[in-house]
Structures are given as structure tokens and as C-alpha cells.
Amino acid sequence: MATAAAPPQSVQIPDRLYFRIGDVCRLSGLKAHVLRYWEAEFPPLSPKKSGTNQRLYKRKDVELVLEIKHLLYDEKFTLEGAREHLQKRKSLIRSAPKPAPAPVAQGLLFDPRADWLAQAGAVRSELKSILRLLE
DNA sequence: CTTCTGACA
DNA sequence: TGTCAGTA
Numbered sequence: 001m002a003t004a005a006a007p008p009q010s011v012q013i014p015d016r017l018y019f020r021i022g023d024v025c026r027l028s029g030l031k032a033h034v035l036r037y038w039e040a041e042f043p044p045l046s047p048k049k050s051g052t053n054q055r056l057y058k059r060k061d062v063e064l065v066l067e068i069k070h071l072l073y074d075e076k077f078t079l080e081g082a083r084e085h086l087q088k089r090k091s092l093i094r095s096a097p098k099p100a101p102a103p104v105a106q107g108l109l110f111d112p113r114a115d116w117l118a119q120a121g122a123v124r125s126e127l128k129s130i131l132r133l134l135e
Numbered sequence: 136c137t138t139c140t141g142a143c144a
Numbered sequence: 145t146g147t148c149a150g151t152a
Contacts, residue, residue, distance in 0.1 A: 022137065032138075033146070052152065054138060 011066060018048075018056040028065050035065065041079050042068060044086060 011027055021032050028035075035055075039045055045064050047057040057065075071082040 020138075031146080036139085037145075052138090053140090054152095 013059055013062050018058065019062055021055050021057070024057050024062055024065060027062060028069055030065070030069060038065070038068060042083060042086070044090075 013027065014023075019027070021035055024030070024035060025032055039047075042064075045061065045068065047055040047061045050056050067086075068082055071077040071085055072079070077085060
């Protein structure tokens with residue numbers, strides 16, 4: 001499975017650093033004026049500008065264009081609905097890498113996260129300290 | 136030849 | 145969203 005396909009990205013984006021608006025038009029099937037209009041409607045879609053004010057889209061920009069196109073034309077979201085969807089999508093990515101472990105009080109005899117060997121050792125040292133206190 | 140902005144339908 | 149003008 002070397003060519004494992006990522007999410008439903010029906011269009012393959014060439015391996016170039018930047019794309020001009022005409023390239024993005026062919027890749028997305030959208031008209032240039034639509035892409036420019038979307039820049040005003042979707043703040044996150046902000047291709048860098050060259051010295052001569054030419055738009056320079058990066059891969060991420062092209063991917064975003066494709067995603068917006070899907071939301072608008074396939075899922076029939078309104079401009080506002082698509083904006084909100086993108087917001088939630090980003091906040092989900094931010095909170096994703098949070099496999100926060102459950103805090104366990106120190107000194108607790110039984111730690112559910114520990115393996116049997118570790119638990120046995122914990123119990124043993126716990127009993128040792130208790131016996132010391134009884135001496 | 137392509138892209139850009141602004142304006143107007 | 146589509147189109148036209150005048151540029152860079």
C-alpha cells in the first residue's frame with residue numbers, strides 16, 4: 001500500500017512550490033474571478049503575492065480551494081456555512097493531539113494504568129513502608 | 136499571453 | 145457570478 005490515497009482528493013496537485021491563478025483554475029475547474037472572490041469570503045484563503053502583485057498559491061492554498069469548492073458545490077453549503085465548517089475543522093485539528101492521561105494521585109496502591117508487574121512492585125513497596133511504620 | 140484591479144450588470 | 149477595460 002505504498003500509494004495509499006489520502007482523503008477524497010480527486011485531483012492530484014503537482015509537486016511545485018507555487019501555482020499561479022491560471023494553474024489553480026485548471027486544477028480546480030474554477031474561474032479566476034471566482035478564486036479572487038473567495039479570497040474576500042474566506043480569510044484563510046490568502047495566497048502570497050509576488051512583487052508584481054501576482055497571486056502565488058502554495059499546496060495548502062490549492063487544497064483549501066478544493067475543499068471550499070466541495071463544501072459549496074457538492075455539499076451545497078452557503079458561504080457562511082462553509083466558513084463555519086472550516087472554523088470547526090481547524091479547532092478540531094488544534095485539540096486533536098490531546099490524549100491527556102487521567103491524573104492519578106501519587107501513593108495510590110492500585111494504578112489502573114500500570115501493568116501487573118508494575119502493580120505488584122508498587123504493592124510490595126507500599127507494604128514495606130507500612131511495615132516500617134509498624135516497627 | 137497571463138494576471139491584476141476596479142467597476143458594473 | 146460574469147464581463148469588460150486598461151495594465152503590468
